[in-house]
Amino acid sequence: MASADEQVVKALAKQARVLRRRVIEMLGEAGSGHPGGSLSAADIITVLYWHEMKIDPKRPDWPERDRFVLSKGHAAPILYAALAEKGYFPLEDLMTLRKLGSHLQGHPDSNKTPGVEVPTGSLGQGLSIANGMALAAKMDGRSYRVYALLGDGEIEEGMIWEAAMTAAHYKLDNLVAIIDNNNLQIDGDVREVIGVNHIADRFRSFGWYAVEIDGHDIGQIIAALRLARGIKEKPTVIVAHTVKGKGVSFMENQVGWHGTAPSKEQAEAALLELAAGEE
Amino acid sequence: MAVKKATRDAYGETLVELGQVNPDIVVLDADLSASTKTANFAKAFPQRFVQIGIAEQDLIGTAAGLAAAGKIPFASTFAVFAAGRAYDQIRNSVAYGKLNVKIAATHAGVTVGEDGGSHQMLEDIALMRALPGMTVIVPADAVETKLAVKAAAEHKGPVYLRMGRGAWPVIFDEDHKFEIGKAVQLRDGDAATVIACGIMVGEALKAAEMLEAEGVKVRVLDMATIKPIDAEAVVKAARETGAIVTAEEHNIIGGLGGAVAEIVVENCPVPMERVGVKDVFGQSGKPDELQKFYGLTAEGIVGAVKRVVERKAKG
Ligand SMILES: Cc1ncc(C[n+]2csc(CCOP(=O)(O)OP(=O)(O)O)c2C)c(N)n1
């Protein structure tokens, strides 16, 4: 790999660590929220916002912008961290998460937060919305692309498979779905809860182009998104193998950290660990 | 004998008219385009028609995405599947997002007929009007439907438009005026006011004639917009006529009767009766048989007016 690429990857990895720290700070202050699925998505979100998507934080309504739909809306903290770091709103707003009157709701609210495209939080709805945006782009002859991030538990929702059918039928090659395949939902391992497996094959059988990657390998995320741009006549799904709670050792792979905020001491320990990662 | 025309036919025709003047109009359907009449639009503008298949949640979700991208989507299916199957999508994506989606639901009420209770939506007005920011419109006839569809397209924000299956007498002339949130007074009288929507407006007019023959003069209001309801017209009716009867092809719980009652009790309590389906599901039968069975007739309204007038007299 060329050194320029290495530098890009390094810078993105650093940015992802910043976002992870923001997540811990926000949740520590808020006292509630979802760390596990925010941390597992940190590298994906970073590559999307700092490398892949065509966006202008000063013009959140720019018609040609790429769209991101956080279908797994409970991971709002990682999205807010990215939007604040990008300059959609001041960084200090992050400390108002989940508080009365804040524009940073527990789950994304597009009427309150600049940069949030649509409300999510009721799982299963984001892929259909992304389809609608991708269809609109095709109808209008616009070149923007649409990205949707889904949980691996979330894809148990029947509506996801309705949308999977629609996206393939309308050949939405301007759409990329990314599955945060951290193997955990609330009640346990997705394979034990209801047999979620062979995700890529399931999407392939619905007519999608599917690729599997390590969702914490920045280079692989970049490459998969680049690959998706070349896929024509089909939507692409990136099944990203991730670790829930990634980056904070005591949260990693722990189902209990799905929807529990760290205490002050736990947040401090997590921040120390994330800072140590900086070397 | 008045001309008969189904509201869904007017809907299908109006969509094509709108499609010609507004390139942002897109239409979605869930395998019922022949019945909801969106097939007209599909034929005229295939590039702007999205067939979703039998997937009502995806129907509403996709419409939400189209709206978020600046389109004006009309999403159609039967009322029972739109407001019922896709309620969470309507709530959390469309209404919570204040997205510009028009949910145009047909085949509402018992007059669906032979298909029976599973297909006779009687709770949709209640479900939809409880959603913040949702506009709920139940036009009285084909003419009003055409105007309501156009008004819905102009209106910024989510709209639930409720239509029926059958062909019903056309009540209004072509120069009828419709405005979202404004009741239309069709007759005046001082004994009581009948406030109706949908097919019950025609029945209310018949009832008014029958009552007049007995010397009882009633005011008749066409309350096509159930949300935002014309509270002023309701309060005025309560003050000036002292008794109110509502009439709707919907459960008496939570629909037009509920909406009117909420305003009446808070502003000007007067005797009230609600004509509607009395908290039961529908069943198979011919539309006119079902109409009679559930009392959704001019006779049903006459009975309610007599009761309410008697209560008013007792004070
Ligand atoms: C329709 C719906 N049902 C239930 C929930 C409650 N809920 C929130 S998160 C979650 C588990 C999600 O698991 P997954 O999709 O794997 O997310 P991740 O592991 O990435 O956090 C559930 C059941 C919800 N938000 N929406």
Ligand SMILES: [Mg+2]
């Ligand atoms: Mg998961």
